Amino acid sequence: MTECTAQTDPWPAPTAPGAVDAVVHVPGSKSVTNRALVLAALAAEPGWVRRPLRSRDTLLMAEALRAMGVQIDETVNPGGGEAWRVIPAGLRGAARVDVGNAGTVMRFLPPVAALADGPVRFEGDARAAERPLHGVIDALRTLGARIDDEGRGALPLTVHGAGSLAGGAVDVDASSSSQFVSALLLSGPRFNKGLELRHTGRTLPSLPHIRMTVDMLRKAGARVDSPQDGGTANVWRVATGALLGRDLTVEPDLSNAAPFLAAALVTGGRVTVPDWPRRTTQPGDALREVFTRMGGTCELTDRGLTLTGSGRVLPLTADLSEVGELAPVIAAVAALADGESVLSGIAHLRLHETDRLAALAAELNSLGGDVTETGDGLRVRPRPLRGGVFHTYEDHRLATAAAVLGLVVPGVLVENVATTGKTLPDFPDLWTGMLAGPAGKRG
Structure with a gap:
């Protein structure tokens, strides 16, 4: 503690x-807002995130994506509430990301950064450096990314984006955080070979959050096989392919x-x-x-x-x-x-x-x-x-x-x-x- x-x-x-x-x-939901921002940033066309949560975690996510070249315009819904227009672009490197102490930002964005054209530096609050990130780091290395973390398996770190990532099969122990799985699934459609992720740990906490990720990926046009839908136990498969720009209203x-x-x-x-x-x-x-x-x-x-x-x-x-x-x-x-x-x-x-x-x-x-x-x-x-x-x-x-x-x-x-x-x-x-x-x- x-x-x-x-x-x-x-x-x-x-x-x-x-x-x-x-x-x-x-x-609005932080979990939905931040997943929606990532998927919109990786889409092949602009999208809307309506009634997003405006909080520290979601603003950190938006600013991080902007640092990597994504355009996020804040407007107002005709019926009230905010609306964020997300216009994807070629992800650029030479960026610095402050994750604060947001688990979704520190875990969801390194896979995105691996698709950027150049290095992306991740830093955060003191507590962020104590939170586990090894599952995402090790998996990205297996999938072809180059990451400098000085062996910590945690922040701070630099992802050296090469503009694309090979992808393919990877084993991940997500016992300490289901976000390891969600992080890789969200970017999986953009990997050259897609993604086949096998969870190897004894337990997997917070399964509803993984179901949320799968559901949102499918609604964005991704093809996902999930163990919760009768697929192979502890294995998720995401096919490579373009993501759609959605018009999404965030739930409370x-x-x-x-x-x-x-x-x-x-x-x-x-x-x-x-x-x-x-x-x-x-x-x-x-x-x-x-x-x-x-x-x-x-x-x-x-x-x-x-x-x-x-x-x-x-x-x-x-x-x-x-x-x-x-x-x-x-x-x-x-x-x-x-x-x-x-x-x-x-x-x-x-x-x-x-x-x-x-x-x-x-x-x-x-x-x-x-x-x-x-x-x-x-x-x-x-x-x-x-x-x-x-x-x-x-x-x-x-x-x-x-x-x-x-x-x-x-x-x-x-x-x-x-x-x-x-x-x-x-x-x-x-x-x-x-x-x-x-x-x-x-x-």
């Missing part, structure tokens, strides 16, 4: 005056809906998230099942998803391997349940923005909780909680988890709540607007 950032002006997490009753418009970020739906659950209230898709590859859709098991009631209508709390929070025993990004908020809710919860299948969270398992255990326990790490997760035994500083370790999902606790635990102070800008801009305003009741509903 990385060290805490210096505590400056911690945000007092507001306590709910009663049962929450609100409509919350959640901004369902994972970022987690703290708002949790607010309904822990206060016995009701929250509606408009435009919740009836069919989606987003892992956040699992919130409907998870929060129902924890005592809520979900109703999905043409208006959106409404979650209603019962006034009681039930404990949860669950394998969260496919939805690990939901674990911080789920752990916070579990700390308020009326029995012990066991969250498993999330050992890979130790390699995210911070060591999320260690951080959650440390911070929940600092407020009086009883949380222990297991080999692949957390055991949460509810105890009466008290106020105090909840450190976020530069991790947006730690900050939103702390806000959930603050609804029912007076005196929770969230260190560096601004870190939520990574994927959820204006979170404090959205949060206080939700608590303002019908007069404060966000439109």
Whole structure:
């Protein structure tokens, strides 16, 4: 676990005056936005990304692609919201990319850089250099790329683009991040021989994100064989071919809906998230099942998803391997349940923005909780909680988890709540607007 950032002006997490009753418009999906930008940049014709998420991670992705010669024009939709026009061009080198601490940028773009005409330098935040990147680096070398990383298997590094990449067959151990698979699949149609990727590890976390990648590739015209569709186990094949320029409207970020739906659950209230898709590859859709098991009631209508709390929070025993990004908020809710919860299948969270398992255990326990790490997760035994500083370790999902606790635990102070800008801009305003009741509903 990385060290805490210096505590400056911690945000007092507001306590709910009663049962929450609100409509919350959640901004667009980071995962969809960044995949859409990569696919549009690699397409054979211009495309649109409508209602994209504007956050640190997506702006880093857009700026990185611009540095490599892609034109991204920001306009406004006739019906409201932003629209980004993406005009692909010959990818140029002699570029420098700041990945921040964005896993999608640091992993999705080295394969793109291998197709550029010249070197592309990748750098980022201090934590980014601690996050695993070896799966992408080793695979690209096998596929014909030249990369200088001084043997680190991590940032900083330079990809020496040659204008094309041979491609072909490659083995990848993606046990530490499904993004290794998605990164290579996204650029696979542009490789001379396409791509045949075999996952060799024992586990593969966050499968819904790989399904999202496959679905978006197919909608962009790529031919993809996937094990989830009856293909060979642990093998993905992408045929070489041109990608289409799409006109894509980004769905709301369902994972970022987690703290708002949790607010309904822990206060016995009701929250509606408009435009919740009836069919989606987003892992956040699992919130409907998870929060129902924890005592809520979900109703999905043409208006959106409404979650209603019962006034009681039930404990949860669950394998969260496919939805690990939901674990911080789920752990916070579990700390308020009326029995012990066991969250498993999330050992890979130790390699995210911070060591999320260690951080959650440390911070929940600092407020009086009883949380222990297991080999692949957390055991949460509810105890009466008290106020105090909840450190976020530069991790947006730690900050939103702390806000959930603050609804029912007076005196929770969230260190560096601004870190939520990574994927959820204006979170404090959205949060206080939700608590303002019908007069404060966000439109």
